[in-house]
Amino acid sequence: MRRSALLALVCMVGLAAAAGAQDKQAIWDQMLSIGEQIRALKPQNATDPAVLAQLESLIAQYRELGLSLGGVDPANLGLVGDRPSDRSPRVAPPNPPGAPCTQETTDFPSTDTPLAINDLATTTSMTTVSGAGTFLWDLDVTTNITHTWNADLNITLTSPAGTVVTISTANGGSNDNVFDGTLWDDVGGATNPPGPVSDNVFANLVVETPLVVEEALAAFVGEDPNGVWTLDIADTALADTGSLASWNLAVTTLSENPPNTLVSQTNAVPVAIVDLTTVSSTVTFSGVAPAYICDVNVTTNITHTWNADLDILLTSPAGTAVSLSTNNGGSNDNVYNGTLWDDDGGTGNPPGPATDNVYANLVTETPLVAEEALGAFIGEDPNGLWTLSIADEALADQGSFTWSMDVQACECVIPVELIELSADPE
Numbered sequence: 380m381r382r383s384a385l386l387a388l389v390c391m392v393g394l395a396a397a398a399g400a401q402d403k404q405a406i407w408d409q410m411l412s413i414g415e416q417i418r419a420l421k422p423q424n425a426t427d428p429a430v431l432a433q434l435e436s437l438i439a440q441y442r443e444l445g446l447s448l449g450g451v452d453p454a455n456l457g458l459v460g461d462r463p464s465d466r467s468p469r470v471a472p473p474n475p476p477g478a479p480c481t482q483e484t485t486d487f488p489s490t491d492t493p494l495a496i497n498d499l500a501t502t503t504s505m506t507t508v509s510g511a512g513t514f515l516w517d518l519d520v521t522t523n524i525t526h527t528w529n530a531d532l533n534i535t536l537t538s539p540a541g542t543v544v545t546i547s548t549a550n551g552g553s554n555d556n557v558f559d560g561t562l563w564d565d566v567g568g569a570t571n572p573p574g575p576v577s578d579n580v581f582a583n584l585v586v587e588t589p590l591v592v593e594e595a596l597a598a599f600v601g602e603d604p605n606g607v608w609t610l611d612i613a614d615t616a617l618a619d620t621g622s623l624a625s626w627n628l629a630v631t632t633l634s635e636n637p638p639n640t641l642v643s644q645t646n647a648v649p650v651a652i653v654d655l656t657t658v659s660s661t662v663t664f665s666g667v668a669p670a671y672i673c674d675v676n677v678t679t680n681i682t683h684t685w686n687a688d689l690d691i692l693l694t695s696p697a698g699t700a701v702s703l704s705t706n707n708g709g710s711n712d713n714v715y716n717g718t719l720w721d722d723d724g725g726t727g728n729p730p731g732p733a734t735d736n737v738y739a740n741l742v743t744e745t746p747l748v749a750e751e752a753l754g755a756f757i758g759e760d761p762n763g764l765w766t767l768s769i770a771d772e773a774l775a776d777q778g779s780f781t782w783s784m785d786v787q788a789c790e791c792v793i794p795v796e797l798i799e800l801s802a803d804p805e
Contacts, residue, residue, distance in 0.1 A: 403685065403775055406444050407453055407710060413441045414454025421528060421553065421618060434553070449772020451687050451706045456530065456552050458580065471517035471631040472566070472758030475671050477791025482516055484631040489610075489623075496526055496621045501613040504623055508539070508604045512632030515604045517757075518596045519629040520546065520563040524612070526621025527555045529581070533613040534558075538599050539606025545594040548735045549615070550576045554583040559624075562589040565596045565722075565752035575751045577734035578705045594732045595722035597754025600674075604630050637789040639673050642761070645783035650769075652683055652778045657770040660782060663763065670760040673789035674722070675753045677703065681715040681769070683778025686738070690770040691715075693784075695756055696763025703749040704733045706772070711740040713778075719746040722753045761786045 420434050438458055445451050445459030452459045474480050489506045496502045526532060529551025537543050551557045563576075575591045610626055644662035652658055677693060686708025694700045708714045721730055730746035738744060767782050 403448060403773060404710065406448055407451070407687075410441055410444050410451070410453050413437050413444070414456055417441065417454070417456060417553070418616075421616065438553070449688060449690075449706065449770075453687070453709065455549050458552050470566075471519075474633070475637040475673065475789050475791050476669050477637070479635065480637060480791025481634045482631055483512060483634075484517075484629060485511055487608075487628045487630060489626045492623055492625045494623045496524070496532075496612055496614050496623060498614055498617050498620055501611055502623055504610045504612075504626065505607050506610075506626070506628060507607050508628065508630055511604050511630050512634060513603045513605065514633045514636050515599050515602045515630065516633045517565075517629075517631040518599050518604070520592075520596070520610075521627040521629070522546075522558050522561050522563070522610075523624040523626065524558040524561075524621060525556050525624065526558075526614075526619065528553050528616070528619040529555065529557050531614050531616045531619050532558075533615060535611045536596075537609040537611070538602055539604070539608065540602045542598055542602065544592065544596060544598050545732060545735065546592045547576045548593055548732075550579070550593070551581050554581045554585070556584055556621075557581045557587050560586045560588055563592045563596065564589045565591060565754040575702060575705075575734070577732070577750060578702065591751045591755075593734055594748045595752035595754050597674075597722040597752050597757070598748075600722075600754070600757075601636070604632065633791075635791060637673060637791050639787040639789035640667075640669075641785060641787055642667050643783060643785045644765075645781075646767075647781050649779045649781055652681075652689070652769055652771050652780060654771050654774050654777060657768055659766050659768045660780070661764050661766050662782075662784060664761045664765070664786065665763075667761045667786065667788050669788050669790035670762055671788055671790060672756050672759050672761050672786055674785075674787040675756045676785045677720040677749075677753070677767070678783045679703070679715045679718050679720070679767070679780060680782065681718075681778060681780040682713050683715075683771075683776060683780075684712040685710050685773070685776040686712065686714050688771050688773045688776055689715075690772060692768045692770075693753075694766045694768065695759055696761075696765065697759045699755055699759065701749060701753060701755050702751045705750055707733045707736070707750070708738050711738045711742075713741055714738045714744050717743045717745055720749045720753065721746045722748060761788060 530549045533548045534546040646660045650660045690705045691703040732748045
């Protein structure tokens with residue numbers, strides 16, 4: 380090819396990319412405008428058929444535009460994403476290896492419900508855990524909430540130690556009663572449900588269960604669960620109210636604190652992130668003993684413009700897949716360039732959730748809670764191939780990445796007196 384022809388081709392490609400970027404920004408801005416219109420119509424939607432028809436049309440437009448950019452939801456309306464196909468409930472992770480380590484699960488239902496959920500007010504309910512073990516191993520929450528337009532609701536859970544975990548912030552869209560019987564459980568992922576509340580497509584009057592909370596319930600692991608737990612439900616808009624009929628904590632404790640060993644792996648070879656393509660990078664753990672995961676953290680070094688293009692997924696040797704982020708970060712660049720993804724945290728004690736974070740251009744957000752809980756890996760064997768996959772779902776923006784991960788492998792310790800008895804010939 381002649382040099383002049385090559386230069387012309389490069390210019391054409393550049394112009395196409397620039398046009399793609401402008402189109403992307405225009406669609407993004409249009410979705411934000413439609414989102415404002417949907418919210419403005421909300422107070423009238425229960426009484427006016429014409430407004431209902433207009434609302435339905437706007438929602439359809441919003442969903443179609445979001446899918447054209449790979450599934451983005453810039454107005455956080457819960458209208459673009461995937462519904463998990465398998466809705467089976469999960470169980471607590473198995474015991475760490477070691478004979479003395481036993482677990483016990485007990486339900487602690489609320490005792491001060493039902494309570495009204497009123498406009499522009501916070502409903503607070505408390506339940507007391509007593510008589511449980513002192514090392515929390517797993518926690519599941521069940522909510523029975525009736526409320527129209529569930530995107531009004533911000534729901535948090537606070538432990539006796541003061542740890543705050545966000546269950547949901549403005550999810551559920553315009554749909555009613557979607558959390559009326561929801562089991563909230565860390566164990567799951569995009570390809571092995573439950574799925575994340577922040578990336579689920581809801582349907583009116585259809586209870587979504589189970590779901591992964593917006594922040595990880597694994598943030599409570601290791602705390603003493605005995606004491607007062609608080610569920611707060613903030614109604615952030617007018618025109619829709621409801622009731623907290625009841626809620627329940629399923630508390631699983633271990634008889635002792637399992638000591639752990641930290642092991643790490645890094646893949647420092649940059650992988651290019653290409654438009655409309657999924658790329659992967661791997662690390663391998665071998666010889667890790669004990670072969671039992673108690674905690675996983677991941678660090679990503681991603682350089683990429685317009686980070687809302689990206690779906691980031693971590694898959695374990697056992698095939699468990701956990702979404703770190705799906706279409707978060709907005710139009711900002713390089714926000715995950717040095718991000719530590721860590722379950723431990725909450726809105727009241729950062730890190731915060733990737734799904735509800737306010738990003739800034741060229742500012743690395745760290746640490747962050749992943750879109751799905753890294754606690755889903757607890758109990759698995761860490762040895763084998765781990766894969767970090769990044770899907771770029773739109774044109775006009777590219778980049779590259781490297782990454783690393785830390786695994787805490789744990790086991791229960793046999794008490795010294797038992798070791799001495801087993802060594803005693805008599």
